[in-house]
Amino acid sequence: MKIIIDNQEVQAKEGMSVLEAALQAGIYIPHLCKHPDLEAVGGCRLCSVEIEGREGAVPSCKTSVEEGMKVTVNGSGAVTTRKMAMELILATHPADCTGCPKYGKCELQSLYQYMGVSPERWKKKTRTVATDESNPLIKHLFTRCIRCGRCVRACRELRGVKVLDFQKTEDGGVRIGTDGNVSLKEAGCKFCGACIEVCPTGSIMDALGVMKEDMSYAENIVPCKTACPAHTDIPRYLRYIKEGEYEKATAVIREKLPFPETLGCICNHICEDACKRNELGKPLSICKLKRAAAAEHSKEWKKHRKVAEPTGRKAAVIGGGPAGLTAAYYLAKKGHEVTVFEANEKAGGQCRYGIPAYRLPDEVLDREISDILEVGIKLKLNTKAETPEELLAKGYDGVLIATGTHQGTILPLEGNELSGVMLNAEFLKKARENKAMSLGDKVMVLGGGNVAYDCARTALRLGAKEVHIACLENDKSMTATEDEKVEGKEEGILLHSAHSFLRITGSNKVEGVELQKVDKFYFDENHRAVIESVEGTKEIIPVDNVIFAVGQKPEGTDKFGLELTHGPYIKVDDKSATSRAGVFAAGDVVTGTKSVIAAIAAGRKSAEQMDLYLGGNGDISEELLDKEIPKSYFGRKEGFSELPRLYPVLLESDIRKESFAAVEKTFTCEDAVCEASRCLQCDLRLNLTSPKLWNEY
Numbered sequence: 001m002k003i004i005i006d007n008q009e010v011q012a013k014e015g016m017s018v019l020e021a022a023l024q025a026g027i028y029i030p031h032l033c034k035h036p037d038l039e040a041v042g043g044c045r046l047c048s049v050e051i052e053g054r055e056g057a058v059p060s061c062k063t064s065v066e067e068g069m070k071v072t073v074n075g076s077g078a079v080t081t082r083k084m085a086m087e088l089i090l091a092t093h094p095a096d097c098t099g100c101p102k103y104g105k106c107e108l109q110s111l112y113q114y115m116g117v118s119p120e121r122w123k124k125k126t127r128t129v130a131t132d133e134s135n136p137l138i139k140h141l142f143t144r145c146i147r148c149g150r151c152v153r154a155c156r157e158l159r160g161v162k163v164l165d166f167q168k169t170e171d172g173g174v175r176i177g178t179d180g181n182v183s184l185k186e187a188g189c190k191f192c193g194a195c196i197e198v199c200p201t202g203s204i205m206d207a208l209g210v211m212k213e214d215m216s217y218a219e220n221i222v223p224c225k226t227a228c229p230a231h232t233d234i235p236r237y238l239r240y241i242k243e244g245e246y247e248k249a250t251a252v253i254r255e256k257l258p259f260p261e262t263l264g265c266i267c268n269h270i271c272e273d274a275c276k277r278n279e280l281g282k283p284l285s286i287c288k289l290k291r292a293a294a295a296e297h298s299k300e301w302k303k304h305r306k307v308a309e310p311t312g313r314k315a316a317v318i319g320g321g322p323a324g325l326t327a328a329y330y331l332a333k334k335g336h337e338v339t340v341f342e343a344n345e346k347a348g349g350q351c352r353y354g355i356p357a358y359r360l361p362d363e364v365l366d367r368e369i370s371d372i373l374e375v376g377i378k379l380k381l382n383t384k385a386e387t388p389e390e391l392l393a394k395g396y397d398g399v400l401i402a403t404g405t406h407q408g409t410i411l412p413l414e415g416n417e418l419s420g421v422m423l424n425a426e427f428l429k430k431a432r433e434n435k436a437m438s439l440g441d442k443v444m445v446l447g448g449g450n451v452a453y454d455c456a457r458t459a460l461r462l463g464a465k466e467v468h469i470a471c472l473e474n475d476k477s478m479t480a481t482e483d484e485k486v487e488g489k490e491e492g493i494l495l496h497s498a499h500s501f502l503r504i505t506g507s508n509k510v511e512g513v514e515l516q517k518v519d520k521f522y523f524d525e526n527h528r529a530v531i532e533s534v535e536g537t538k539e540i541i542p543v544d545n546v547i548f549a550v551g552q553k554p555e556g557t558d559k560f561g562l563e564l565t566h567g568p569y570i571k572v573d574d575k576s577a578t579s580r581a582g583v584f585a586a587g588d589v590v591t592g593t594k595s596v597i598a599a600i601a602a603g604r605k606s607a608e609q610m611d612l613y614l615g616g617n618g619d620i621s622e623e624l625l626d627k628e629i630p631k632s633y634f635g636r637k638e639g640f641s642e643l644p645r646l647y648p649v650l651l652e653s654d655i656r657k658e659s660f661a662a663v664e665k666t667f668t669c670e671d672a673v674c675e676a677s678r679c680l681q682c683d684l685r686l687n688l689t690s691p692k693l694w695n696e697y
């Protein structure tokens with residue numbers, strides 16, 4: 001139908017409000033309590049207009065269009081009503097906006113500026129409701145509340161949680177709050193943040209510290225996705241798991257990485273540290289949920305996988321670990337002819353040879369590598385690649401080096417040359433290859449990270465009767481994850497944290513390690529380690545073997561003819577390019593030993609840059625399932641904020657240390673659904689419409 005607004009003919013649909021018809025036609029009418037995603041209530045009166053044939057000003061948000069209707073936006077009656085309405089709002093709102101975090105983004109501020117009404121002009125009514133900072137994640141500054149009720153309606157209409165309402169205050173006023181003034185947790189809040197998102201002023205805000213200044217708004221809203229080096233869309237796949245749609249969940253994960261089940265077994269899950277649910281107790285078990293989805297081995301995602309027409313360009317990848325294989329996968333999908341050179345008998349890099357099979361079984365890796373190779377990658381095993389220069393000379397148009405860090409570091413310690421001393425990388429690799437090693441009954445691992453635990457737990461499984469770990473750091477500052485420490489302890493690993501290693505004793509072969517208790521361990525301003533030992537605490541622990549697990553570094557990089565840095569690491573620029581044109585490097589060989597997910601992210605980045613170099617557009621993004629609008633009306637769930645984190649079942653410690661069988665079971669479907677339903681679904685906030693301010697019309 002047609003209506004006339006300010007003498008302008010406007011097309012409108014039946015059922016539309018006058019406000020909607022005007023805004024859609026680009027004609028601005030002030031409005032505040034109406035939010036694009038919420039039903040109109042006609043409360044603030046700021047949207048008042050005049051309509052021919054009707055008496056006085058009417059709220060345009062609550063007035064439906066009628067054929068031929070004639071609307072005047074700025075008639076004197078409407079302007080007076082709007083100004084009066086704004087004066088009433090400002091009478092109880094703080095006059096000085098400069099200290100408000102919403103300054104410059106506040107809808108109220110924008111509106112009074114548009115209307116030429118100053119907040120300072122009006123006599124203030126004092127309001128005594130104090131700021132409520134007692135809830136996790138959400139801060140409520142009642143003095144800035146204009147009682148528009150958007151938060152109440154968002155909580156009810158958009159989410160169905162129904163926690164917020166108008167409450168009477170002791171002084172006869174009204175404020176927003178929970179029934180009985182109980183905490184948001186007690187009231188059943190799901191902490192989705194919709195109330196924050198629709199608040200037009202700075203009244204309901206993210207609690208202090210939730211929004212980080214160095215991150216964009218969207219990055220702040222979904223911190224798990226931001227923290228994941230590959231930026232997997234975590235809330236989206238958790239939502240699918242919650243709905244039991246594992247195929248779709250796997251497709252979402254695979255949009256960003258080709259190793260979902262591998263990561264579900266061994267990822268260091270820094271995303272969980274960023275999960276907002278930490279503020280309510282424990283984070284989501286994101287890593288294990290990923291495993292639960294990927295372990296279904298759905299192949300649906302392959303139907304959407306696209307491999308571009310051949311480009312005629314050839315790429316060589318040196319190193320078949322997570323970084324190299326990820327890069328090879330995306331380069332092959334872009335149509336390039338890719339050959340991966342792998343020096344070992346099998347591909348997988350550190351995932352294969354540096355992580356024990358009880359954490360990552362071979363079949364998981366084999367399955368995911370075979371999916372990767374399917375796109376047409378040539379894999380040359382047991383093949384030490386030639387130098388990048390030689391490969392370029394042989395007709396490769398680009399070379400990626402992703403050889404990782406496979407050489408263990410030995411400390412300059414007395415006795416380090418004795419028979420029975422081993423290095424982490426070599427020890428773990430031999431164990432993975434079932435190669436014979438002469439291991440005594442008693443083993444000491446030196447180091448405080450997860451690799452130290454990998455070595456210690458492997459030694460137990462190889463038959464050692466007594467296994468120790470010693471490290472300089474104390475229990476809290478050692479880098480091994482809590483899981484490793486707990487599981488290691490259950491298996492009988494003896495931990496000597498906060499101990500320095502003075503020497504390895506023995507004449508020809510290892511007989512013991514002398515340790516001393518450490519009082520303080522820190523790095524001085526020159527980054528030198530300072531160790532303050534406790535007098536009189538030296539002791540010799542009798543052992544037959546010592547395994548150094550104090551770091552790993554690249555080997556053989558000096559042969560590549562490239563500029564190196566910090567010793568053996570390959571120097572690259574921010575485009576993954578080395579000092580030689582056409583030669584790129586990625587992963588641990590550049591950064592030092594990091595996580596598998598960091599290597600995968602580096603593989604993706606280098607593939608983008610190499611694709612550009614090879615003449616492509618550098619876009620490796622993909623959609624492996626159709627876009628769907630997520631269900632955002634999720635309703636209440638009693639005790640939601642208290643729901644405990646679920647853990648996958650572990651084999652009993654005395655059974656698991658007997659073999660290299662996987663120690664952890666996959667979540668049952670039921671547990672995966674329960675665990676995924678703990679997600680706060682923070683991302684749904686980003687789907688809410690941002691109201692346009694007057695200067696955007």
Ligand code: FES
Nearest residue numbers: 033042044045061
């Ligand atoms: Fe119409 Fe508030 S926007 S009454």
